[in-house]
Amino acid sequence: SQKIEQNSEALNIQEGKTATLTCNYTNYSPAYLQWYRQDPGRGPVFLLLIRENEKEKRKERLKVTFDTTLKQSLFHITASQPADSATYLCHTGGFKTIFGAGTRLFVKA
Amino acid sequence: NAGVTQTPKFQVLKTGQSMTLQCAQDMNHNSMYWYRQDPGMGLRLIYYSASEGTTDKGEVPNGYNVSRLNKREFSLRLESAAPSQTSVYFCASSRIIPGQGTDTQYFGPGTRLTVL
Numbered sequence: 001s002q003k004i005e006q007n008s009e010a011l012n013i014q015e016g017k018t019a020t021l022t023c024n025y026t027n028y029s030p031a032y033l034q035w036y037r038q039d040p041g042r043g044p045v046f047l048l049l050i051r052e053n054e055k056e057k058r059k060e061r062l063k064v065t066f067d068t069t070l071k072q073s074l075f076h077i078t079a080s081q082p083a084d085s086a087t088y089l090c091h092t093g094g095f096k097t098i099f100g101a102g103t104r105l106f107v108k109a
Numbered sequence: 110n111a112g113v114t115q116t117p118k119f120q121v122l123k124t125g126q127s128m129t130l131q132c133a134q135d136m137n138h139n140s141m142y143w144y145r146q147d148p149g150m151g152l153r154l155i156y157y158s159a160s161e162g163t164t165d166k167g168e169v170p171n172g173y174n175v176s177r178l179n180k181r182e183f184s185l186r187l188e189s190a191a192p193s194q195t196s197v198y199f200c201a202s203s204r205i206i207p208g209q210g211t212d213t214q215y216f217g218p219g220t221r222l223t224v225l
Contacts, residue, residue: 008149032211043113043199043216044152051211089151093212095140095159096167101151 002028004090006100014108019080021103023073023090028098033073035064036089038102044089048075080107110135113217115200121223122190130185130220132200140203141183142167142214143175145196152199158183190224197221 003026013019023033032051036044050057050066050073057064063076077084085107090100113134122128134141139160144152144167154167158177172194174186183202187194198220203212 034213041219043201043219044214045216046213049211049213091214095157095165097142097154097157097214099144099152101149 002026002092002098004028004092004098004100006088006090006103008101008103010104010106012106012108013080015081017080019077019084019105019107021075021088021105023075023100025071025073025092028092029068030092032093033064033066034091034093035062035073035075036091036099038087038089044099047088049093077105080105082107082109112136113200113202113215115198115217115220117220118218119221121225122187123225124191126190127186127188128190129187130198130200130222131182132184132217133182134200134202134215135181136202136204136215137180138202138204138215139180140205140212141177142201142203143173143183143185144199144201145169145194146199146219147196155185155198187222190222192224195222195224 005024034049035047038044048064050064065074087102089102092098116131142157143155156175158164161180200217201214203214
């Protein structure tokens, strides 16, 4: 069955460093992947979308890559800040949507 | 715009009771979704409605029913609640972006349901 896997362990980094989160997919060839942010007690919020023919997408301090050979997307936050602390979710599009379980990021001041 | 709204925010039920979770969106989106989120399991799709008048099962539909009342509203019903349905429920809506074939989902604030 189609699967999206994200590192379930929390990621702890120091303020100012780059956070890198991983999303791997199996039994699936998504036309695009999306990344969402979820804060405790709230619904997910869309951040970035990357298509299969795009290697990289940027938005301010955020960068997403998509490697169809490795079946992987990487999500980077550069110059991270404590306000970036949240859970980040990887998501396929389409009606039968699949979300990864998310990776919890903690940025320490 | 309010975006996606959900009611109630919190609910406690006893086993066997029934209830309906309400969801409404004011973004004129065609598609709507119901998810449940459990610790360590991420968001799992219960049902979705691709457009007004249609509904389809997602990954975990058992024990639930849905109604797409009109373009704005999509409700989720638990006919006979069970402790295994204790979860946080999220409603979302989306539209296909013309010419791009991509969609982005917009989520409500969630309903925290406990079944005793």
